Amino acid sequence: MIFGNSFKNRLPSAEEALPGRAAPNYSVPPAHTVLGHPLQGPYPADLEVADFGLGCFWGAERKFWQVPGVWTTLVGYQGGQTPNPTYDEVCSGATGHTEAVRVVFDPALVTYEDLLKVFWEAHDPTQGFRQGNDRGSQYRSAVYTHSPDQAQAATATRDDFQSVLKRVGYSDITTEILPAGPFYPAEPYHQQYLDKNPDGYCGLGGTGQSCPIGVARTDG
Template sequence: MSTQFRFLILPFLVLFNVACSQAASDNKQAAGEGQTTKKQEAPLDTTGLEKATFAGGCFWCTEGYFERLKGIKQVVSGYAGGKKPHPTYEEVSSGTTGYAEAVQIYFDPKVTSYQDLLKAFFISHDPTTLNRQGPDEGTQYRSVVFYHTPEQKKEAEQYITQLQLKGTYPNKIVTTVEPFTTFWEAEDYHQDFYERNPDNPYIQQVAKPKMKKFEKAFHDKLKDTTTNE
C-alpha cells in the first residue's frame, strides 16, 4: 500500500467521543423542524438508475458522504438486514432486531460506477471493527454490503479480497456481503441530517472531520455544490 493511500485511510480508523444513538436522542425533537423531507418530495424518477445499499455505522455520516458524489441522485437513510416490518429507530437501536443502520443509494451508472461506491464505502468507515464504529457499538452498526444483483455480489467480494491482499487495513476486514431483502426508510428527522443539522454535536465532532478527509480523497468525483451535479 502506498504511503499516500495509507495517509487517506488511517484517519478513518480513529475513535470519537460522541455516539450517534445518544445524539439522536438529544436532537429528535429539534432536528430539521419545518423542512421538507424525502417523504414529502416528488417521487424520484428511477429510469436508468441503479440501487446500492450499504451499512457502515451511523447513517447520518454514511448518507452525507454519498450525497457528495457525482452521479448520486438520492440517498435515503433507513434499516436493512432484519425481518420485523416497519422498525423504529428505538427498536433498531436496541440491537435486538437484526437491522443495521443503512443507506439506500440511487445512482447513475453512466456517471458513477458501483466500484466507485465500494471505494467510497470502505474509505469512509472502519470495516475491521465487528459490530462497532467508534463509540457506536451494537449489531445495528455492523459493516455490510447488501447486494442487489449477482454482479454487485461479485464486485464486492473481489474488492474486499483486493483490500486484504494489499494490506490496506492493519486488521482483518469483517464486512459481510449479504443479499438485499428489504429496506425500511428511517424517520423523517434522520433524512439529510448532515446537511440540515450542521451545529449538531455529533456532526461537529464526528462527521465533519471525517467529511473533510473524504472530500480530499474524492476531490475529483465530488458534485459542484452550486449546481448539485
C-alpha cells in the same frame, strides 16, 4: 422481549427478534433536501440502487449525497428480522438491523465500483459490531447487493482492500455482503440529518488507506 445490552454483540434469532408491525407509523418526506429528487421509488429506469451500512447513517448518507452522479439517498434499516422497525427498536439490537443508506445513482456518471471505493474508505470495516465509539450490532459494516454483478464487485473490492489493510496491521474485514432484503426507511428526522443539522454528530472515520479498485469521480 429482552432489551438492554442483550443483543449489542450478537444478532437475535427469528424467535428472539421483536415482532414489528405491518406498516410504518410515519411517512418519509417526498424529496431530498440537498438533491431535490424523490426519496422513494419508483425511480427512473436508467438509475440503479446500492445499499450500504457503515456506522451511523447520518454521516454515511452525507458521504454519498456528495458524490457526483448520485441521484438521491435515503437512510433506513436493513439486514434484520423485524418488519417496519423504529429507531429505538433498532438501537436495542433486538431487530437485527443495521443502519443503512440507500444510494440511487446514474451508472453513466458514477459506477458501482466508484461507490464501493467511497464505502470502503469512509469507515473501518474491521470493527465488527461497532464503528469508532458507536457500539452495537446496528453499526456493523454491510453491503447489500441488488445483482450478481454487484455481489462480485463487492467481494472483489473487499478482498483487495483486505490485502491493503493487512499490510498496515489491520485485522480481518467483518463486512456483511448479502443480497439485499427489505429496506425500511428511517424516521423523517433522520433523512439528510446533517443537512438540516450541519453541526450534528458524525462518528464516521476511515482507516486512512486507499481502496485499490474503483476511482471515485470528482466531476459529474
